[in-house]
Amino acid sequence: MHAPDDGARLNVVRFSAAGHTFAVEARRVRAMHLSPQPQSHRIEDLLRLSAPAGSRRWLTLDLGQGRCVCLEVAEPVTLDQVAAGDVRLLPPLVAARTTLPALAAMVVERDGQGLLLLDGVRLFSPPPG
Amino acid sequence: MTENENGDDLTLDQVLAIRRGAAGPVVNVDEPLVKLVVFVLNGDWFAFHGDRVKEVLSDCPVYFLPGCPPSLEGVINVRGDIESVLSLRSVLRYPPAAPAAGSRVLLGQGADLRSGLRVDSVEEVMDVPQSLIQAPPHTIPDHLRPLVLGIVAFHGHMVTLLDMDRLLADYRAGAL
Numbered sequence: 393m394h395a396p397d398d399g400a401r402l403n404v405v406r407f408s409a410a411g412h413t414f415a416v417e418a419r420r421v422r423a424m425h426l427s428p429q430p431q432s433h434r435i436e437d438l439l440r441l442s443a444p445a446g447s448r449r450w451l452t453l454d455l456g457q458g459r460c461v462c463l464e465v466a467e468p469v470t471l472d473q474v475a476a477g478d479v480r481l482l483p484p485l486v487a488a489r490t491t492l493p494a495l496a497a498m499v500v501e502r503d504g505q506g507l508l509l510l511d512g513v514r515l516f517s518p519p520p521g
Numbered sequence: 522m523t524e525n526e527n528g529d530d531l532t533l534d535q536v537l538a539i540r541r542g543a544a545g546p547v548v549n550v551d552e553p554l555v556k557l558v559v560f561v562l563n564g565d566w567f568a569f570h571g572d573r574v575k576e577v578l579s580d581c582p583v584y585f586l587p588g589c590p591p592s593l594e595g596v597i598n599v600r601g602d603i604e605s606v607l608s609l610r611s612v613l614r615y616p617p618a619a620p621a622a623g624s625r626v627l628l629g630q631g632a633d634l635r636s637g638l639r640v641d642s643v644e645e646v647m648d649v650p651q652s653l654i655q656a657p658p659h660t661i662p663d664h665l666r667p668l669v670l671g672i673v674a675f676h677g678h679m680v681t682l683l684d685m686d687r688l689l690a691d692y693r694a695g696a697l
Binding site: 412440484490 | 584586587588589590593596598602603604605607634635636689692693694695
């Protein structure tokens with residue numbers, strides 16, 4: 393286990409959705425496809441955001457226990473690292489009121505932009521209740 | 522004025538009584554003082570207890586978050602800590618307005634929660650005797666009633682003292 397500020401880094405796959413930059417843990421991403429995949433799920437539909445635009449990519453996510461799903465996202469899609477010390481828990485009022493149940497944390501990057509970290513498993517879990 | 526009603530010269534006691542009257546109510550200096558942060562929303566004056574306002578922030582860029590209610594403007598970076606920012610206008614059901622140059626973000630804390638609260642302007646941070654805080658009047662709108670601790674007169678305005686703990690807890694619970 394690393395302390396958040398000891399130089400540890402988190403591998404993520406970044407992508408866009410509705411004009412925002414999101415990411416999932418890279419360990420969940422098994423493959424990226426350049427063409428539509430059967431039974432894929434659009435990220436905008438899962439997050440209930442506005443309609444997709446621009447070039448698309450398809451990520452195969454490994455949710456564990458042998459379950460894989462395909463997630464359609466918008467370009468640019470990049471493999472990246474973020475410093476573990478830059479990952480921030482959601483403020484409690486955001487965590488309580490957000491309609492994005494898979495939103496797990498965020499990173500405020502050096503340029504002031506935000507990177508929204510999604511929990512890949514929760515993205516495909518049925519909403520509570 | 523140098524004479525009283527009977528045409529006599531004023532006594533020192535009379536002069537002092539007049540001076541005290543001009544200075545407003547007599548304050549017991551031993552009475553506990555309460556620090557208030559006074560701010561304005563849509564022309565109405567409000568306050569929070571000073572111990573519930575950690576900081577007053579100006580000119581802090583807000584990062585918009587998708588999937589949040591309109592009353593939650595987004596988040597700000599306060600020296601590396603990410604804090605939510607609520608539009609107090611929206612929470613208290615005032616009409617929306619673009620943040621003006623004088624708007625400030627109060628970094629509030631209460632009920633084990635912390636959040637920024639955008640207000641139109643901050644007018645004063647002051648100490649008032651506890652006894653000057655009066656019970657809330659019956660004319661307070663129903664939606665504000667649970668949040669109001671009392672009222673206090675300040676510079677010719679009636680200042681509504683809000684309960685930070687209740688506000689943050691109710692917001693988290695979705696009641697606001």
